[in-house]
Amino acid sequence: MSALRWGQGNGGNAAGPALFGVPLSFDRFVLPRQLRRPVRVLARLCGGEYEAPRFSATILSAALIASSSAYGAFLGGYSDSVVQGITARTGFAVDQIKVVGNRQTSEIDVLDRLGLDGWTSLIGFDAEAARERIATLPWVEGAAVRKIYPHTLEVRIEEREPFALWQQGTSVSVIERSGEVIAPFSGGKQALLPLIIGAGAPAMAPAFLAKIERYPELAARIKGYIRVGERRWDLRLENGITIKLPEDDEDQAIAELVKIDHDNGLLTRDIAAVDMRLPDRLVVELSPEAATQREAALSDKPKNLAKRKAETKI
Secondary structure (H helix, E strand, C coil), rough: HHHHHHCCCCCCCCCCCCCCCEEECCCCCCCCCCHHHHHHHHHHHHHHCCCCCCCHHHHHHHHHHHHHHHHHHHHHHHHHHHHHHHHHHHHCCCCCCEEECCCCCHHHHHHHHHHHCCCCCCCCCHHHHHHHHHHCCCCCCEEEEEEEEEEEEEEEEECCCCCCEECCCCEEEEEEECCCEEEEECCCCHHHEEEEEEEEEHHHHHHHHHCCCCCCCHHHHHHEEECCCCEEEEEEEECCEEEEEEEEECCHHHHHHHHHHHHCCHHHEEEEEEEEECCCCCCCEECHHHHHHHHHHHHHHHHHHHHHHHHCCC
16 A cells, blocks of 8 residues: 555655656545556656567557447448347358248248348348238248358248138138138149139138038039028039039038939939029030930920821721
């Protein structure tokens, strides 16, 4: 402690340490502990007792330039770009991407939403912003983006579940069970989905298709479910036959249709439509070819009858 009490015991004229010509000796004054060493070094440097290392001026200049550049980048909003550039070139550039859970979503679309430029750093990469961009893709219901250091991104996708194809006019869309449109129809495995047609069909289709699924043999023959006037359904079979169901008691009508077909093979005959809209009867419409053949048979019937009578008289 006595060594730091400058001017004490040396007489009033004793020369003490000075900084820039200003004496640092004061009677009965003691510097705080945290300032003692810095002041000693500074006093020696100013007194010529301390010699700065070589290239110290260059180092200080470089530090000043670097700090000024960093401050300028911060003020200009380029700090993220600077961090990205430095860390990418020191081994943290994204060079591997894993996409998991995508069936309908193209990996190219996912990569496009990630926004990588070849020198994107994993350290400065905004995973949450990338997740939000991926979530805007049509088939994506939820997404997660995870960083795996030092240079891998993992993207996990949960896709929306397709229920049916919905045709309005000439446009066909893939829809969910709720009726929400997912995306335009693009072919492939989507062609195996049930086809529903007409206004109001998506809202009524889940319950109606559940009724049809009780009869697998009939369901396998159906090519399209047509909603008519938002009141009732027509069934279009693969062989071209149209089944016109009633507005009410469609469950009973479907069961009756399946029974008649099982007993008499109705849906395999040369007919164009089966009309079940009347509660007390079933009307069968012949195909044009069958109708022509029937008319020809009916017109030939009197001739054949007269010919038989003539042969009988002879």
